Amino acid sequence: MIVNNSKTLLSVEGLRASINGTEILKGIDLTVKSGEIHAIMGLNGSGKSTLAKVLAGHSAYEITGGTIRFEDKDLLGLAPEERARSGLFLAFQYPIEIPGVANTQFLRLAYNTIQAQRGKEELDPLEFDDFVREKMKLLDMNPDFLDRSVNEGFSGGEKKRNEILQMALLEPKLSILDEMDSGLDIDALKTVANGVNQITNKDNATILVTHYQRLLDYVVPDFVHIMQSGSIVMTGGKELALELETRGYDWVTANKQSIAGAIA
Amino acid sequence: MSAVLQSLVNQPYKHGFVTEIESDIAPKGLNEDTIRLISAKKNEPEWLLSFRLKAYQKWLTMTEPEWQNVHYPKIDFQAISYYSAPKPKKKLASMDEVDPELLRTFEKLGVPMHERAALAGVAVDVIFDSVSVATTYKQKLADVGIIFCSISEAVHTHPELIQKYLGTVVPVGDNYFAALNSAVFTDGSFCFIPKGVKCPMDLSTYFRINTEGSGQFERTLIIAEEDAAVSYLEGCTAPRFDTNQLHAAVVELVALDNADIKYSTVQNWYAGDENGIGGIYNFVTKRGLAKGRNSRISWTQVETGSAITWKYPSCILRGDNSVGEFYSVAVTNNYQQADTGTKMIHLGKNTRSTIVSKGISAGHSNSSYRGLVRIAPTAEGARNYSQCDSMLIGDQCGAHTFPYIQVHNNSAIVEHEASTSKIGEDQLFYFSQRGINAEEAVSMIINGFCKDVFQQLPMEFAVEATKLLSFKLEGSVG
Ligand SMILES: Nc1ncnc2c1ncn2[C@@H]1O[C@H](COP(=O)(O)OP(=O)(O)O)[C@@H](O)[C@H]1O
Numbered sequence A: 001m002i003v004n005n006s007k008t009l010l011s012v013e014g015l016r017a018s019i020n021g022t023e024i025l026k027g028i029d030l031t032v033k034s035g036e037i038h039a040i041m042g043l044n045g046s047g048k049s050t051l052a053k054v055l056a057g058h059s060a061y062e063i064t065g066g067t068i069r070f071e072d073k074d075l076l077g078l079a080p081e082e083r084a085r086s087g088l089f090l091a092f093q094y095p096i097e098i099p100g101v102a103n104t105q106f107l108r109l110a111y112n113t114i115q116a117q118r119g120k121e122e123l124d125p126l127e128f129d130d131f132v133r134e135k136m137k138l139l140d141m142n143p144d145f146l147d148r149s150v151n152e153g154f155s156g157g158e159k160k161r162n163e164i165l166q167m168a169l170l171e172p173k174l175s176i177l178d179e180m181d182s183g184l185d186i187d188a189l190k191t192v193a194n195g196v197n198q199i200t201n202k203d204n205a206t207i208l209v210t211h212y213q214r215l216l217d218y219v220v221p222d223f224v225h226i227m228q229s230g231s232i233v234m235t236g237g238k239e240l241a242l243e244l245e246t247r248g249y250d251w252v253t254a255n256k257q258s259i260a261g262a263i264a
Numbered sequence B: 001m002s003a004v005l006q007s008l009v010n011q012p013y014k015h016g017f018v019t020e021i022e023s024d025i026a027p028k029g030l031n032e033d034t035i036r037l038i039s040a041k042k043n044e045p046e047w048l049l050s051f052r053l054k055a056y057q058k059w060l061t062m063t064e065p066e067w068q069n070v071h072y073p074k075i076d077f078q079a080i081s082y083y084s085a086p087k088p089k090k091k092l093a094s095m096d097e098v099d100p101e102l103l104r105t106f107e108k109l110g111v112p113m114h115e116r117a118a119l120a121g122v123a124v125d126v127i128f129d130s131v132s133v134a135t136t137y138k139q140k141l142a143d144v145g146i147i148f149c150s151i152s153e154a155v156h157t158h159p160e161l162i163q164k165y166l167g168t169v170v171p172v173g174d175n176y177f178a179a180l181n182s183a184v185f186t187d188g189s190f191c192f193i194p195k196g197v198k199c200p201m202d203l204s205t206y207f208r209i210n211t212e213g214s215g216q217f218e219r220t221l222i223i224a225e226e227d228a229a230v231s232y233l234e235g236c237t238a239p240r241f242d243t244n245q246l247h248a249a250v251v252e253l254v255a256l257d258n259a260d261i262k263y264s265t266v267q268n269w270y271a272g273d274e275n276g277i278g279g280i281y282n283f284v285t286k287r288g289l290a291k292g293r294n295s296r297i298s299w300t301q302v303e304t305g306s307a308i309t310w311k312y313p314s315c316i317l318r319g320d321n322s323v324g325e326f327y328s329v330a331v332t333n334n335y336q337q338a339d340t341g342t343k344m345i346h347l348g349k350n351t352r353s354t355i356v357s358k359g360i361s362a363g364h365s366n367s368s369y370r371g372l373v374r375i376a377p378t379a380e381g382a383r384n385y386s387q388c389d390s391m392l393i394g395d396q397c398g399a400h401t402f403p404y405i406q407v408h409n410n411s412a413i414v415e416h417e418a419s420t421s422k423i424g425e426d427q428l429f430y431f432s433q434r435g436i437n438a439e440e441a442v443s444m445i446i447n448g449f450c451k452d453v454f455q456q457l458p459m460e461f462a463v464e465a466t467k468l469l470s471f472k473l474e475g476s477v478g
């Protein structure tokens, strides 16, 4: 929701980033205020996941220009774990498997780390078990997933739920959900979207990364950005996603200057 | 096991059996005279001298093994002094004199402040009445008829047992390093659990008085008679330094009918610096004979130290229905090299063995698992299950698996599973995105990886081992 006089959570200006000498992000500007839901759409390879990982601080990327501010902090000066502890969360497009580490152990360590950072109470294994089971109900997740190794052998959809479960546990200020709809059938999509809607409120913000309009029927964005070749080429309201759905990306290519100009 | 107790064995050596020593250190070099000197200094009976001499003669005919996957400069066996009288360690006057690296290690391992001084060899008032603790401990064991003392002492107090069992599991000419040990061993532990006795506590080298000066050629012998059981703990997590580079120990275990011996090791010898300079060469022969029916020999090891580790704790499953187990975690970092594994020799009917080996390599290190499973024609219905997992941290290290499987009985079932995994940048990024730093992440991944082995260790030992591993791997990632 767009809230009057809400504070700016994220402010990205002229962000450029490369990997192995190849420039992927070519000057990104993006401002996200608390309460807002933004969608970033774009074809495969347009740089959406790169932007997400750069925001989260993945060390493989070299930042070659621009600034990122998160609340009052210079994000580029912070290590990934410090960014996470400041309230930035990334639900991965491809969640990582960690064989041998029980999911519940991992979730609890993450939860307690964030709680400690906020000066709040940490939970022992028994307390945490009760707590996490409640959160799992929200996402219609089987508690068996607590005892399995983190993401190991999870189906695509199960991995996505496990990501949103972490979002629910960690209560981030800014969540970036990278392709959370991929691999989900329509019922699962509704469940997960419902979970996300329950977590969002006027004090936090969400960036949905997707290349389908479908998700946006269930989690309705306030802003839609279209990315192409490492730049945001169009920005609009939720209707832009529908327009894109009917007209296709070729229309974007043909019209990006004029429309971008019109919005600016 | 509390590290406080380690201070017990770091006490100045008081009660030596050697009383009339003219010189403290034998001249360098190895020949029959050296061996006669060692035996004389230790006031040994004639049969033990001939045991040593026979081993020496064997050793002369043998060559240093070269099949293992480790590389080191040739050892000059004539440049070593084979006997030195145990002497008190030099005491430091204050903590300021202690190697800062050692202090940092204590910090990381969570060794309590007051224990650090004792471990580092700083002269402090006795924290612990060592004599009374050890005496209480000894008394408890004596009450149930258990003998637990240094092997040198046992040679004098229980010669019939030593003579009956010494060299029966690892013959004097078994291998190059075992032959050398048999010729020149200085001291070690002896433990005897009589028929029907379940040892009421874990036996630990921490408690054994007179451990000081066991030296580089340690010899251990553990006997469990019919229906007896014992759990033995060797080593400690605190780092061990030694000016002697070569260590060649021999451990022999004998389990009679229905007996159960569990032998756990946490090894943290000095491994050399981050450039691979210095460090202990550790060539160990450990073997258990499951002699009786339904007997069980179980080895658990956590190997973290030494520049070179060459070690294959093995089980000879002679008794019908006997069981052999090997649970191992071997960690190498920097330029360490480890070639370790086990041998399970199935002779009796329905013998069973389990091998769980976890190798973790970081830095420029190399870790090899080498394991033999041999099912003899007589081993009707034998079973083995082996699982060998390797984990790589970084891309400069190596992990290798050399399984040797020899099945000479068709009724046997032998299973082998192996895997290799890697702690990758992406895994660490995933943890860090949840607020967890690299150190904690590695610790969690490694503990998950080693779970099957750690759960075999006594609880407190397992907790220490966990910390030790994280410490050993610190700085190798992220
Ligand atoms: N390690 C890499 N080296 C070079 N190019 C890469 C690397 N990783 C990703 N890319 C390229 O970066 C571009 C953006 O990828 P990505 O951010 O994953 O896109 P999206 O998430 O929008 O599908 C793609 O062209 C991809 O090929």
Ligand SMILES: [Mg+2]
Residues within 6 Å of the ligand: A048, A049, A050, A093, A178, A179
């Ligand atoms: Mg992507």
